[in-house]
Amino acid sequence: DSGVTQTPKHLITATGQRVTLRCSPRSGDLSVYWYQQSLDQGLQFLIHYYNGEERAKGNILERFSAQQFPDLHSELNLSSLELGDSALYFCASSVTPDLGTYEQYFGPGTRLTVT
Amino acid sequence: AQSVTQLGSHVSVSEGALVLLRCNYSSSVPPYLFWYVQYPNQGLQLLLKYTTGATLVKGINGFEAEFKKSETSFHLTKPSAHMSDAAEYFCAVSEGGYQKVTFGIGTKLQVIP
Numbered sequence: 001d002s003g004v005t006q007t008p009k010h011l012i013t014a015t016g017q018r019v020t021l022r023c024s025p026r027s028g029d030l031s032v033y034w035y036q037q038s039l040d041q042g043l044q045f046l047i048h049y050y051n052g053e054e055r056a057k058g059n060i061l062e063r064f065s066a067q068q069f070p071d072l073h074s075e076l077n078l079s080s081l082e083l084g085d086s087a088l089y090f091c092a093s094s095v096t097p098d099l100g101t102y103e104q105y106f107g108p109g110t111r112l113t114v115t
Numbered sequence: 116a117q118s119v120t121q122l123g124s125h126v127s128v129s130e131g132a133l134v135l136l137r138c139n140y141s142s143s144v145p146p147y148l149f150w151y152v153q154y155p156n157q158g159l160q161l162l163l164k165y166t167t168g169a170t171l172v173k174g175i176n177g178f179e180a181e182f183k184k185s186e187t188s189f190h191l192t193k194p195s196a197h198m199s200d201a202a203e204y205f206c207a208v209s210e211g212g213y214q215k216v217t218f219g220i221g222t223k224l225q226v227i228p
Contacts, residue, residue: 002158033216042220043159043205056215090158099209099216100147100166106158 003027004093004107012113018079021110025072025093031055032074033094033104034066038087049074050097081114088112117142117208121219129227134178134193136222138206141187148189149207149216150180159205165189166211176200201226 003026013019025032034046045058049068060066063081068074078085088109095102122137140146147166151159163174170182176199180191189206206219 002160004158035218043218045215045217048215058215092159098211099149100164100211103161103164104216106151106160108156108158 002105002107004091004105006089006091006107006110008110009108010111010113012115013081014115015081015083017081017114018077019081019112021076021078021089021091021112023074023076023091023093023107025074025091026105029093029095029105030072031094031097032068032072033092034060034074034076035090035092036087037090037109041087043090046076048097055097078112083114086112086114117146117210117214117217119206119208119217119219121206121222123222124220125223125225127225127227128196130198131195134191134196134200134224136191136204136206136224138180138189138191138219139187140189140206140208142208142210144210147209147211148180148182149209150174150178150189150191151205151207151218152176153203153205153221155202162191162204196224196226198226198228200224 005024030051037043046060048056066076092104092106094104120139149164150162165182173179209216
């Protein structure tokens with residue numbers, strides 16, 4: 001158990017819908033990272049928040065957005081869902097963005113299926 | 116821009132044999148390099164990392180990796196494979212600080228009894 005929690009574990013929804021994925025980082029971790037893992041694209045970095053502020057963006061679609069709240073939990077919002085958005089979404093956390101010093105801990109993931 | 120290439124999406128070894136998973140990277144600055152392992156239905160777990168200093172890095176579960184700047188490689192090895200090593204392994208690179216971590220496509224390791 002990494003200490004990072006993600007809810008829900010599984011999500012099945014229809015195309016065009018909107019969903020929210022939630023992540024609670026390990027106690028004391030200020031950085032939250034979101035990743036998408038799909039069979040054809042592998043593990044893709046989406047976005048990084050540090051202490052409530054966006055710090056780095058990857059290949060995140062405009063239909064996707066995220067935020068980190070004052071209690072440090074984070075939410076990833078996916079809207080106008082398409083079949084291709086079906087994937088595993090991972091959240092990871094670390095104490096700071098200095099991954100040379102601090103480890104990045106991954107949650108168990110949310111499996112999103114768009115039908 | 117940084118990138119990672121993992122050669123071989125699937126590798127099979129016999130139990131007790133040497134494990135060698137290959138990773139090459141590109142980075143415009145001295146990189147941080149990582150190997151992660153993902154067991155079925157679980158998140159990724161850090162095996163080992165290179166930041167600065169000693170180029171041979173030892174990790175958990177008997178794995179090690181060597182940073183070779185001249186070859187831009189960071190191959191993962193383990194002298195003797197166990198059945199419990201069957202998993203997917205990801206090489207990753209970061210330029211440090213607030214920079215993103217870029218992952219390779221992963222290599223699925225199968226251990227044959």
